[in-house]
Amino acid sequence: MSYEQLITNFRAAGQGQVFAFWDSLDANERAELAAQAGEVELAEVERLNRTLVFKTGGGGANLDGLAPAPVTRLPANGGDAAQWAKARTLGEQALRAGRVAAFTVAGGQGTRLGYDGPKGTFAVTPLKQKSLFQVFAEKIRAAGQRYGKPLHWFIMTSHANHAQTEGFFAENKFFGLDRGRVHFFRQGRMPAVGYDGKILLETRGSLALSPDGHGGSLRALHRSGALDLMKAEGVDTLSYFQVDNPLVRCIDAEFIGFHLAAGSEMSSKMVLKAYPEEKVGHFCLQDGKIVVVEYSDMPMSMQKETNADGSLRYAAGSIAIHVIDREFARRMAAGGEDVALPFHRADKKIATIDAAGKAVKPEKANGVKFEMFVFDALPFAKNSIVIETARADDFSPVKNAEGVDSPKTCREDQMRQWARWLKAAGATVETDATGLPKATVEVSPLFGYDPETFARRWNALAPKPAIASGLYLE
Ligand code: UTP
Numbered sequence: 001m002s003y004e005q006l007i008t009n010f011r012a013a014g015q016g017q018v019f020a021f022w023d024s025l026d027a028n029e030r031a032e033l034a035a036q037a038g039e040v041e042l043a044e045v046e047r048l049n050r051t052l053v054f055k056t057g058g059g060g061a062n063l064d065g066l067a068p069a070p071v072t073r074l075p076a077n078g079g080d081a082a083q084w085a086k087a088r089t090l091g092e093q094a095l096r097a098g099r100v101a102a103f104t105v106a107g108g109q110g111t112r113l114g115y116d117g118p119k120g121t122f123a124v125t126p127l128k129q130k131s132l133f134q135v136f137a138e139k140i141r142a143a144g145q146r147y148g149k150p151l152h153w154f155i156m157t158s159h160a161n162h163a164q165t166e167g168f169f170a171e172n173k174f175f176g177l178d179r180g181r182v183h184f185f186r187q188g189r190m191p192a193v194g195y196d197g198k199i200l201l202e203t204r205g206s207l208a209l210s211p212d213g214h215g216g217s218l219r220a221l222h223r224s225g226a227l228d229l230m231k232a233e234g235v236d237t238l239s240y241f242q243v244d245n246p247l248v249r250c251i252d253a254e255f256i257g258f259h260l261a262a263g264s265e266m267s268s269k270m271v272l273k274a275y276p277e278e279k280v281g282h283f284c285l286q287d288g289k290i291v292v293v294e295y296s297d298m299p300m301s302m303q304k305e306t307n308a309d310g311s312l313r314y315a316a317g318s319i320a321i322h323v324i325d326r327e328f329a330r331r332m333a334a335g336g337e338d339v340a341l342p343f344h345r346a347d348k349k350i351a352t353i354d355a356a357g358k359a360v361k362p363e364k365a366n367g368v369k370f371e372m373f374v375f376d377a378l379p380f381a382k383n384s385i386v387i388e389t390a391r392a393d394d395f396s397p398v399k400n401a402e403g404v405d406s407p408k409t410c411r412e413d414q415m416r417q418w419a420r421w422l423k424a425a426g427a428t429v430e431t432d433a434t435g436l437p438k439a440t441v442e443v444s445p446l447f448g449y450d451p452e453t454f455a456r457r458w459n460a461l462a463p464k465p466a467i468a469s470g471l472y473l474e
Pocket of ligand 1: 106108111113119212213214216
């Protein structure tokens, strides 16, 4: 499209301000701005302005006919141990057949942590200061060794962190993974708008663009060719997890088995909510479909509802761990009226420029960013299931610099897990009342990544090392 045509289209859509400084830009700057503007779907922005930005009052989430989602409970909490064993066998078969790939969404901005760099490069382990990416890489390597089939790993980045992420893997020799099996691709971007619906400029020659949310992963998988590559490689199942959670069992045979046995297109793990006010999404059932209702959308009275035995009625908390069928991702990516993921509105402080072209650093929210959430795909999935997991074995994200879900809480949760494994294998470990070991220890996923694999290696050690600070098992 010519520059003239592009500018005419933006003017016709009431977005001519995007080119306000066009005359003062040099040829490169013009090309850059035109390329960014070309990414914008004007009709989509118009629709989002109408439905999300100008919308006044009311409109909250639809809570009609909501009920708690059915959940497959852990054997320890009343689930059927034989069913879990069967799921595991099925999942292991799929892994041995090379049908499963790992999928990490790492395109977020990580503003709460305030770390300068891609979040996956953040040092997270207590002793070796391994990065989040290294922890996942070792878990994925370990799974490949165990099932005799190295796994493909897809990593979704953003425009802002793509080059740095690739560089980090190259510098670290892909942490021992086959580099031909690690695939990076960028997610899409969305323009931010002011409260008047006008697309904001970040500088005279660039738009205020931000990643389109983890829900953008489905179309990014498609656009990047990742789904075609998976097909060519015989991979039909994606194990989806977020970049901020080193405790996650990236490759979980039981979860994969449950997903396959149900013929599910997208499955989820849940943890029991720790307390009614906990800020997590809730797995619910609505019109026969699994949906996630965010804590901000569920009235507190509902969040506090209890069953006859006193347990919370809406107890299934979402932790953003899914298994996704490849062709389901393709269907969602193709979109269309019936299967479009909705956008959500996020009011943010957006760095922009004023009418004179001077930089503005707002003190309070001055506009809206648009994001899609991956869990909004659940109601479109056939036979969607939810299984329970133990929080201590699957979920301890690094979200904030301090306090809850911080590097400190995450380090401690990792050490508690290793202390449990050591104890289960018969070692004597001194811990406090919360299970935190007194000594700072670390276990590589290549030594063991669950109680069973850990015990096997531990029992084979002779003599056993002393459990003291600095002990690293690899
Ligand atoms: P969060 O919701 O925690 O957002 O992302 P964030 O951007 O990382 O952090 P804050 O809110 O700015 O502090 C959860 C997961 O989804 C990924 C993140 O990388 C993380 O793994 N994500 C989020 C994307 O991949 N793309 C996005 O556009 C948003």
